[in-house]
Amino acid sequence: MVNPVAGLGGRVGLKGSDGPDVQARARELGAVPRASERATAALRELAGRAGAPVVLTAAGPMGEDAVRAAGLEPDVRYTPDDPSTAGDTVAAAKALAPDVDLLLFAGGDGTARDVLDAVGTSVPVLGVPTGVKMHSAVFGVGPRAAGEVAARAATSFIEAEVMDLDEDAVRDGRVSARLYGQLLVPDAPVRVQQRKVGSSAADPYAVGGIAAELASRVGDGLLVLGPGGTTRAVAAALGVDVPVMGVNVLREGRLVAADANAAELAGLVTPDTWIAVTPIGGQGFLLGRGNQQISPEVLRTVRPDRLLAVATEAKLAALGGRPLLLDTGDPDLDRALAGYRTVITGRGRTARYPVQGA
């Protein structure tokens, strides 16, 4: 499945291609669609390795053209509007998913979000990177790598993060990333881009150490656990199964509140409550992305030393020396929380890492 306009805004400096207005502006600026060409490269690689795979696809520029260009025979299962929209991506993914071993999609983060909305983790997927923003961990490192992984017919899959930037915010000069959820991708770490940003949660020893350290510090106190793969794994190590997306409240291995909103949290926290959050892999946002439920009101209630950051050493290393970022919505609070903060990286192990307002 090809998002024909993915990446359209990149070369013309629009920092993304989400929405028909931006796409029209990109075309005015002379943007040339490249998604289909990159999808063809992936499919050629797939065909070269897997012989003649059965390829189900959507009509025209949404896949059929790229499949034919790669010398394969398409089995068209969906016909989009002209021009196609995000709604077509969702509809096409839903139409294809029940009958495929792997949903190969060409696009960027926005496309990955549409795929997430359409199929969740019901079918393994893999992205051919053609977008402007590719912060998600669901893409091959390049088109050919994606084709290569697709050809392997993997039997082992991992959950990988779907991230996206708020494009309007980026155009206003702000970097604003969010974690949207997780897709199921082939477990091929060398060839899939996830390795640099999203793999930390997969290290059970590091996460087990973080959980043990957190448990020893929190004792029988109330613990507000932010969203993310690392914190979810920490919760699992503490004996609690929590959803990856929400903010959850734990006490002594029991779930006190699941997927709590800001108002619920404000009603629960006291100055002695612990808050543990993990930075978004590769982005470094500690507060204000995906965990806005932990509001300035909540943060001002707890004692400053009760706010803990948790991350594996690999996750900190992947930041490439960039600081952790705060965007609580309250610049004064961001300033108050900034500085060198303790990040729990394992049992008896911490880092002192710079934290600053975004």
Add this chain to the structure above:
Amino acid sequence: MSAPANTGPVSTDDARIAPKPPLRRFHQARWDEPLIFELGTPGARGVAVPAPEVPLDDTLPEALRRKDAPGLPDMSQLHVLRHYLRLSQENLGVDMNIDVGQGTCTMKYSPKVNDRFVRDHRVSELHPLQDERTVQGVLEVMHTLEKMLAEISGMDRVSLQPGAGSAAIYTNIAMIRAYFAARGELEQRDEVITTIFSHPSNAACAKTAGFKVITLYPDKDGYPDIEALKAAVGPRTAALMITNPEDTGIFNSRIAEFVDIVHEAGGLCAYDQANANGILGITRARDAGFDLCHFNLHKTFSTPHACGGPAAGASGVSEKLVPFLPRPTVEFDGTRYRLDDDRPESVGKIRPFYGVVPNLVRAYAWIMSLGAEGLREVAEIAVLNNNYLMKKVLEIRGVSAPYAEGKRRIEQVRYSWEELHRDTGVHSEEIGVRAADFGTHYWTSHHPYVVPEPMTLEPTESYSKQDLDEYAAILAEVAREAYEEPETVRTAPHNSTIHQVRQATLDDPKTWAVTWRAYRRKILGQ
């Protein structure tokens, strides 16, 4: 896709137009040799051991007698010899390849003449339980070696007891613990600060000794973040354990400031000089104010690495830590050498007896053969070699040396293939594996990868310009392949003994097996 037509390093059949310098044709043996425990025929014998003249049942205490025969394979001498010769052909040793790729390990040449001293009966026939009056010679070697290492480091005393580098780091943290215990500060001082680019053994040994570990990350120039250090130090600080130059090869010229900050907070400073190859005779741990340091004699001082040991480490301390040195120490009263075991504040023994004597003899001989000027020349050539190689490597497409732009490196460089990876999808690990098809290899870096797609090269003083040219030409060829025929790199090695290693089982304590017994338990389920 078919396998690459040419699986050898020479990309043309016509040797006349082979690239300059010509890349070597290399193909390693593959014997499919079983483990020795899987060999053997019941009843076969290598040596007919004579029966004991005295019935052992009467003399050996019950507790020392085996219930069952040891599970060794029954083999003839020929079959044992053949087994190990085959394994030796499936190996890449420091004496066989251009071993500059094992960065941070300081794979210098171990002069073979020094093995003659070790094999001499005056060393090989010594027993650690001999009366000290009968081992005056080796005690003199140890005493003199200690003095020389004290001079090289600027420290007051040096223990030669540790069995290798990590044992020396552990010795240092054990002495730090004993020091604060003696001052009644141990409960208060429970934190050790280290850096992500210092050897992970510093963090690991501090943890083993019961300390909490705080890790500092590099600033944008690659130096440990001095502001993070200021945020981390305090009344709980027991010690800073740090390497310099770190694994990046960048010398931290503010190191004395780091030491001052920790000293002001009442902590001690331990310098990981496992590899001092770039600074021998140029600067000393004590000159930067450190209280402790250690050397790996198998790195800087040329003794063999010995595939994981036994090697030898040396822990140096300033005066105030001398009471805590491992015991016994070697003392000299002007006429005789003696072992001093009466050291009530000592941390005790780090390993049995006195140290790995054969390696102490090798290191002693190496230092004596070079002299003070020679040691400095070692460092100068090692640094020169490194910067020559860096220039050659940075001419290759897709590679960079992150941090400290425009600055030279000391004895090693942590490079990054990030650009090549972005362009081609080929990973650093894959390039290193492909290098095996040319008869060499390289190591990436410790985990986690702070430098993306890392490669760490350390040429030492042992390698010639021709060696370095050949090594750089191999990297250049593999980089070219990554851009032009990435499949050749991804499917490598083609000419090596083992083609692909299943890394996952090696990374997991539940499945890794470094002994036959562990293999039987974990893999065979016996």
